[in-house]
Amino acid sequence: MSFFKKIFSKEKKETLDKGLEKTKTTFFDKLGKAVAGKSKVDADVLDDLEDVLISSDVGVATTIKVIDRIEDRVAKDKYLGTTELNGILRDEIAGLLSEVNNGDATDFTIPKQEGPYVVMVVGVNGVGKTTTIGKLAHQFKQKGLKVVLGAGDTFRAAAVDQLQIWADRVGVEIVKQDMGSDPASVAFDTLQSAVAQNADVVLLDTAGRLHNKVNLMNELTKVKRVMQKIIPDAPHDVMLVLDGSTGQNAFEQAKQFTAATEVSSLAVTKLDGTAKGGVVIGISDQFQIPVRYIGVGEGMDDLQVFNKTEFVDSFFN
Numbered sequence: 001m002s003f004f005k006k007i008f009s010k011e012k013k014e015t016l017d018k019g020l021e022k023t024k025t026t027f028f029d030k031l032g033k034a035v036a037g038k039s040k041v042d043a044d045v046l047d048d049l050e051d052v053l054i055s056s057d058v059g060v061a062t063t064i065k066v067i068d069r070i071e072d073r074v075a076k077d078k079y080l081g082t083t084e085l086n087g088i089l090r091d092e093i094a095g096l097l098s099e100v101n102n103g104d105a106t107d108f109t110i111p112k113q114e115g116p117y118v119v120m121v122v123g124v125n126g127v128g129k130t131t132t133i134g135k136l137a138h139q140f141k142q143k144g145l146k147v148v149l150g151a152g153d154t155f156r157a158a159a160v161d162q163l164q165i166w167a168d169r170v171g172v173e174i175v176k177q178d179m180g181s182d183p184a185s186v187a188f189d190t191l192q193s194a195v196a197q198n199a200d201v202v203l204l205d206t207a208g209r210l211h212n213k214v215n216l217m218n219e220l221t222k223v224k225r226v227m228q229k230i231i232p233d234a235p236h237d238v239m240l241v242l243d244g245s246t247g248q249n250a251f252e253q254a255k256q257f258t259a260a261t262e263v264s265s266l267a268v269t270k271l272d273g274t275a276k277g278g279v280v281i282g283i284s285d286q287f288q289i290p291v292r293y294i295g296v297g298e299g300m301d302d303l304q305v306f307n308k309t310e311f312v313d314s315f316f317n
Contacts (some may be wrong), residue, residue: 002067004297005312008122011209012304013306013310013314015297015301015302016115016296016304016310016314017262017314018077018272018296018297019271019272019294019295019296019297019302020271020272020277020296020311020314020315021272022272022273022274022275023056023271023274023275023276023277023278024142024314024315025275026056026275026290027052027056027275027278027315030051030052030055030056031049031052031085031144032051032205033128034048034051034173035048035082035085035222037082038082039082039083039098039180040080040081040082041070041074041080041082041084041085041088041178042080045082045085046067046070046074046151047072049067049070049085049292050064050067050090052238053066053067053278056275056276056278057247057248057276057278057279057282058276058278058279058281058282059207059278059279059281059283059285059286060249061127061282061285061286062075062096062165062281062282062285062286063282065096065116065285066089066092066093068097068247069092070088070089070092071097073088081312083144089316090315090316092221093188093281093312093315094262094286094308094309094312095307096259096281097185097281097284097285097308097311097312098308099288099309100284100285100288100289100290101284101290101291101306106145107305108136108140108142108143108305109143110140110145110200110201111138111236113236114171115195115242115289116148116191116199116200116201116202116229116231117200117201117202117236117237117238118129118201118202118204118227118231118235118236118237119136119201119202119203119204119235119236119239120187120204120206120223120224120227120234120235120237120238120239121133121155121204121205121206121239121241122206122220122238122241122261122263123208123223123241123242123253123257124208124242124253125156125208125209126144126208126214126242126243127207127208127240127242127243127253128243128244128270128295129205129241130153130159130162130163130166130205131295132241132267132293132295133163133166133203133205133301134163134166134167134169134170134296134305135202135300135301135302136258136293136303137149137156137166137167137170137172137201137203137253138169138300138301139169139301139303140200140201141170141171141172145200145201145228146197146198146199146200146201147170147171147172147173147199147200147201147202147203148173148174148190148193148194148199148201148202148203149163149166149173149174149175149196149203149204149205149223150174150175150176150186150187150189150190150191150192150202150203151163151164151174151175151176151177151186151205152183152186152187152190152204152206152207153183153205153206153207153208154177154178154179154180154181154182154183154186154247155179155180155207155209156179156207156208157179158169159168159205159208160176160179162265163176163205163235164176173190173193173197173276174198175190175193177189177281179221179285182307183207183212183222183223184205184222184223184225184226184301185308186204187204187223187226188226188227188229188230189225190202190204191227191231191234192230193231195230195231196317202234204223204227204235206220207219211220215259216256216257217259217260217261220260220261224261233236235310237264237265237292238261238262238263238264238267239263239265239266239267239292240253240254240257240258240263240266240267240289241266241267241268241269241281242254242266242268242269242279242283243268243269243270244268244271244274244276244277244279244280245271245273245274245276246276246279247274247279249278250279250283251279251282251283251286254266254283254286254287254289255287258287258289263288263289264289265288265290265291265292266283266284266287266289266291266295266308267291267292267293267294267295267303268283268291268293268295269282269294269303270295270298271294271295271296272296272298272302277315280306280311290306291306292305292306293305293306293313294306
């Protein structure tokens, strides 16, 4: 039995392997063609590798960083073979992820503290934001934590309804108001209710419209300011949800939201349905924000804690 399977459940590892299958197959098909008939890592191979990484949605900035690191290794060992390229890539990508995602979480946990741990969830409509909140609520409840959801996306009736469905399905409390209500008012009520119930975790949904930066900043700042009237250091985590299947659009969304608020973690969804899983590597590196969760399937348990060791193992095995 491998080292990884001793640490991670067999089911979880198999789900991750399957979820990354499209990305991995596409990436290594391209890499195989790039090095076909070549035995030595030279400038031409590195140029081709650069194209492979960029076309796999790793992102230009991160690709250049990876290529520079490999060039340094080639300079030290002028006879580096293409058969070693897989291992070298694995090392460098693991190194990049280690710089941002410190530690290797294996389970759904929250920091121990007095009062509720507040997560404000942001992201555009359609990325899987509400579904991610529902699946997180399920995981936290499974751990015996008391969870309260806040329906802060008051601009779409469907958003509130969808969150209510998840609350009912998981069996957790939800705080909501009428459509069109002030999102900050919902946030205030949610935290007030959470404190009164001695809850462990608050998951607050927010509007999924991608406004211009000024309006987005003003709205999210107001929500945070109102929450701090109840819990002075809230939110403890501002989690940006991104759809991995959108590739470069995910980079643009990350740019918009990090400019508007202090994003402290990422959740990357829908990796199972795409060959664009390289965005996990690129966005984490480019924005220096740790990836906390990844979505690798439709099931209730298919939202996984991101573990860089496990991710790299599944990608390169």
